[in-house]
Amino acid sequence: DTAVSQTPKYLVTQMGNDKSIKCEQNLGHDTMYWYKQDSKKFLKIMFSYNNKELIINETVPNRFSPKSPDKAHLNLHINSLELGDSAVYFCASSPSLGSSNTEAFFGQGTRLTVV
Amino acid sequence: AQTVTQSQPEMSVQEAETVTLSCTYDTSESNYYLFWYKQPPSRQMILVIRQEAYKQQNATENRFSVNFQKAAKSFSLKISDSQLGDTAMYFCAFRPSWGKLQFGAGTQVVVTP
Numbered sequence: 001d002t003a004v005s006q007t008p009k010y011l012v013t014q015m016g017n018d019k020s021i022k023c024e025q026n027l028g029h030d031t032m033y034w035y036k037q038d039s040k041k042f043l044k045i046m047f048s049y050n051n052k053e054l055i056i057n058e059t060v061p062n063r064f065s066p067k068s069p070d071k072a073h074l075n076l077h078i079n080s081l082e083l084g085d086s087a088v089y090f091c092a093s094s095p096s097l098g099s100s101n102t103e104a105f106f107g108q109g110t111r112l113t114v115v
Numbered sequence: 116a117q118t119v120t121q122s123q124p125e126m127s128v129q130e131a132e133t134v135t136l137s138c139t140y141d142t143s144e145s146n147y148y149l150f151w152y153k154q155p156p157s158r159q160m161i162l163v164i165r166q167e168a169y170k171q172q173n174a175t176e177n178r179f180s181v182n183f184q185k186a187a188k189s190f191s192l193k194i195s196d197s198q199l200g201d202t203a204m205y206f207c208a209f210r211p212s213w214g215k216l217q218f219g220a221g222t223q224v225v226v227t228p
């Protein structure tokens with residue numbers, strides 16, 4: 001059973017399009033994240049939700065909009081895609097903030113290529 | 116603000132040898148957690164080892180061990196008896212009790228036959 005599942009794994013799209021990446025976790029975790037990994041492999045947090053509430057919103061263009069319909073799902077919608085959005089996007093989840101069990105589990109990543 | 120620094124972009128090691136990856140971090144928090152994650156070419160992020168800051172004993176997981184120096188804010192990873200399957204990008208990560216998980220820039224480890 002996959003703990004954190006992202007779809008799609010690969011996404012190639014043209015500039016200006018709108019696309020979504022879906023993420024689901026079956027670990028019963030309260031906290032979910034989106035990370036962006038650039039071409040130099042640097043991982044930067046974008047958003048974090050705890051029990052469906054946004055708790056971390058880094059300096060990300062407002063073309064990026066996360067949505068958490070329930071605590072097991074955190075989707076990422078991107079409007080008006082730009083070349084610079086090309087990257088690997090990782091979804092992750094972890095138990096509640098403040099929990100002593102703080103390991104984050106990651107999805108397999110979505111490689112987004114904007115052409 | 117917290118930062119995580121990995122000063123070694125790439126390390127090469129022969130099979131069966133030992134390699135040590137360095138990581139330093141900066142924080143004013145007293146309670147936090149430190150991690151090493153491995154990212155092989157498959158790009159899956161895999162937790163290698165975890166250390167709680169309140170524990171003095173260094174964590175060990177099979178061939179992987181850490182040297183945690185809290186006063187120096189240092190958290191190095193030692194890989195013993197290196198195997199070809201250890202070839203991957205290794206990320207040091209820091210998380211305060213009530214904050215976000217932040218990563219260093221990564222160290223690419225290449226294990227050669």
